Amino acid sequence: MNGEAPPRPLDYLTAQGTHALEVLPLTWGVLIISLLVTAIISVLVVSGILLRRVPSGGPIPPVARTGSGMRWIYIGVGLSTIVLFGTAVWTMRVLAAVISPPAEPAFTVTVDGRQWWWRIRYHETRDTPEFITANEIRIPVGVPVRIRLTSTDVIHSFWVPALSGKTDLIPGRINETWIEATAPGVYRGQCMEYCGWQHARMGFVVVAMEGAAFDAWRASQVLPASEPQNAAIAEGKRIVMTHCCACHTIRGTEAGGSAGPDLTHVASRLTIAAGTFVTDRTTLEYWIRHPQRAKPGNRMVDPDLDLEATRLPAAYILKLR
């Protein structure tokens, strides 16, 4: 897409979204309070020991009730209570500010968690029919988007730290959150509830685009898959139809499976295998040949193809833009 990858894609001490920006001062606030409290207590403990300790090797002194010491508790607990109460009030204010989006969301996207990828459904809007994609959510900059969250198998959690905090995807329930990007860019997302073998590699990306570019993208996503332009690609398509159609959908072809991600425009996505690899020829061929080596335990079977034999289907898939 554009620019260099950030040094820490999941860092949440910075933010690029309205939701996350609203929370960020509170995060820094409680972090700084915590660091100060730790520093003060450490100084009190260490200086108390240094000032009051019995010289080493000396005899154990007799016990004595020197001062009640109760002032320590009154002052310490009093100050702590004021800080805690202030934080509670601040927390409630931030909570009220982010619990619902600042404006009516432009549209709704349903994210359905699967072991170990994300099925993404853009709901129908006034001018676009609904369509399905996977592992990548594109949004226009500067408008809130409603995210509906559910799961088909186990519990997952939806998290794009730069844009907003996390919300779980729970079977049998529909949770809601919202995201809004303040600047164009690619924002990394990650499953955050332990969900089995490939919990580690259940990522996704959110791509925030200027309005016009987003509209063009959305218009292209609604279209069926492109037809092969030459014999080699057509052969690749034939192989894909034999091997992949039971689990994957490619709109406009006979491939209509639903166990795996929709591949209609897979090559237009920035990553494959749920945020695991950048989409290019090498990674795609590796993924087709060795899905169990790349993500042990995932539902895609090792197809027993040599490198030569993966060239053609990979070439076809790379045309699915």
Added chain:
Amino acid sequence: MGNPTDDPWWFSTTDHKKIGIRYLYTAFAFLLLGGIEALILRVQLAQPNARLLSPEAYNQLFTMHGISMIFLYAQPILSGFSNYLWPLLLGSRDMAFPRLNALSYWVFLAAGLFIYSSFLVGAAPNDGWFNYVPYANREYNPGPNIDFLALGMILLGISTTVGGINFVVTTFKMRAPGMSINRMPILIWGTLTASVANIFVIPVVSLAFFLLWLDRQFGTDFFRVEAGGQPLLWQHLFWIFGHPWVYAIILPAMGMVSDALPVLCRRPLVGYTFVALATVATMAIGFGVWTHHMFVTGLPGISLSFFSGASIVIAIPSAVSVFAWIATIWTGRPVLNTAFLFFASFIVLFVIGGVSGFMTASVPVDWQLHDTYFVVAHIHYVLIGINVFPVIGAFYHWLPKMSGRLMSETLGLWNFWLMFIGMNLAFLPMHLTGLWGMPRRVYTYGESFGWNTLNMITTIGAFVFAAGVLVFLVNVFLTLRSGRRAGANPWAAGSLEWATTSPPPPYNFAVIPTVRSRYPLWEHQLRDTPHRSEPYRGLELAKGHEALKSSTLDAEPQAILPMPHASLDPVLLTLGLAVLFVALLVHGWWVALGSGLFILGVVIHWIWPRAEFGSREPPEEEAAHG
């Protein structure tokens, strides 16, 4: 009646000191196992994209690491100290129910072995220590992994519950005359509070695991969405138990510090009443904060606000304890031995674990922190900082009482500094790993997330910490073999356990002491009460194994209780339970039925009224016996 040490078999003892020491050995063994698992995990995580462990191996190891530390080490080790120390602190001959005490230990051992035996078939639990459904259900986890955990946890629950009942009754009925409720050591308050909580929350988690087992084995639909089940029900049941449990595994440890730190500061604890009340208040509020583990499950805003508020408020009683300890140092004359270093550093670690918990209590912040390594860092500051550090300090403080020998201070310094530096090297940077977004429970991570250096530092820290534990083990071994003799009261301490010999005789005290203040052995130095406790004069109760029952609040003597001594019932009952649970695991229904009947038989034998305990009329021919 005979001497209570005359156990016909090693298995039949009901001496609280022997049981306590067995608890300590066993719990520490689980700590070592959990530690080895942690080191393997840390090697895997030291570098990105490592291939030492398969995802499944990693998942089993991280799950067993959590289960070992939280269930098989953290609580049992405190039960060990409490079992050993309680009757000594209270000036009593034994716990209220010596046979239940033995049962509690044996069932704990059986539960630990039961859960660990899953490794033998290569199917250890693999869904983390809080074991969320649906991933724990049969569809996604068809092996026996979760069954080992579900049944093992129910078994462990039996141990914890009978132990809890025993502690509660002991507190209220077995105190030496004059030890009114405001003179009890803080360890008693800590374990009492934890035990009361356990009595009420252990059944909740046992039930959750039982329902899960039914879902897995009999196709019931408690947690299955398709047939009206509720996955979130699991989380509620688990955390209604889970959060009080967290306090149950730190309050007794905090109690040990509140008792031992003043000894080493040469003054009474500052703010005794406040600290005791804070202990109880922590648990009372602790019952109302369980959903702060569920802030990201889509709860309505109003309940988020309530539980967030409660989770912030719970810091106040903790602040009371922290400032009481600091005041005790500032107004005392600290003697810098190894135990003191562990207790003093614990205050700082406690605060770090506390403030990171305070951060997660703030809901919007928790939406970011939740399930990142920040929470992993938090839980380790809580469990290592507030449990392991006080426990190691307590060994330096009380092992001389248990063994009659002093631990080496030279090795102790090495022990302390390796553990303290290792701990902070491993877990302080881990907060940053979390703030930079690393998810917990991942078997590996890509190299482009910025976590590589931090993870390497954490792994190095983990090994430094492990070296510290190793030095501790060497120190204990050398102490038991050839440590210097300790004498009755090596620290010139003020509470009753130091009034008897080291190690104490089987009957603890030659006479039942009488107590007039919180520090019976310090009265002549403190001179703040005209009364004097009588540690060495009092009721002899020399007729075999007898104990004194006293009143609940003021500890006035009420009755003399003949105590059961050696009994095979506890170990037989445990055997029956172990066979029953193995049979349930492998679907041996007839064996299960048989062992159930055997258990019933042992129970009836156990509660059969006996003249020697005075629970029935003496048989006719002995009626003359006084």
Added chain:
Amino acid sequence: MAEQASPGGLHPLPVGNISPHSMGLLGFWGLVATEAALFGALLFAYFYSAFGAGRAWPPEGLPTLALSGPNTAILAASSITLWLGERAMKRRGSRRGLALGTAASLALGILFLAIQIKEWADKGYGIDDHAYAAHFYTITGFHVAHVVFGLILLAAMLIWTLRNYFSKARHEPVVMVSLYWHFVDVVWLFVFASLYLSPYLLR
């Protein structure tokens, strides 16, 4: 007070588990507390699922009170007979009264059990059919298990009574077993109200 508690025991202290100094009874109170929490958790789970399911609860329609209503009365009666028996021992040291009361409670408890099994057999669904069935059979199953254990305790108590173990002064096991049996009965009232009555109110 202080003199009274002084060491050496100016006043001779009673020896043994005589009322009100029985430790076993305190242990049984602990057992009752933890069991009450268990049933509390069972009913919490039941209502959590009920509110989650909304109108479709119970899926098989409202539960019939034809058997469960009279059965509740039977169990309540068993508590009364036991209380009468216990009172006979406490007031008059009457072994006969206690044995009669215990035997009556035992019989009523067995009757309750038989009717409960009939109630299960009449249900048109199995434990694995849906979430409601799972809760229904598990809660009633837990209760039945407690009734069975209670009946075994009552049987043991009957034997102890007949063997002349108890007197007006020494009968702590009677107090313990009664406590447990009353607990089992009181718990049933909560179970009955939750499983059988609440669906009528929450409709």
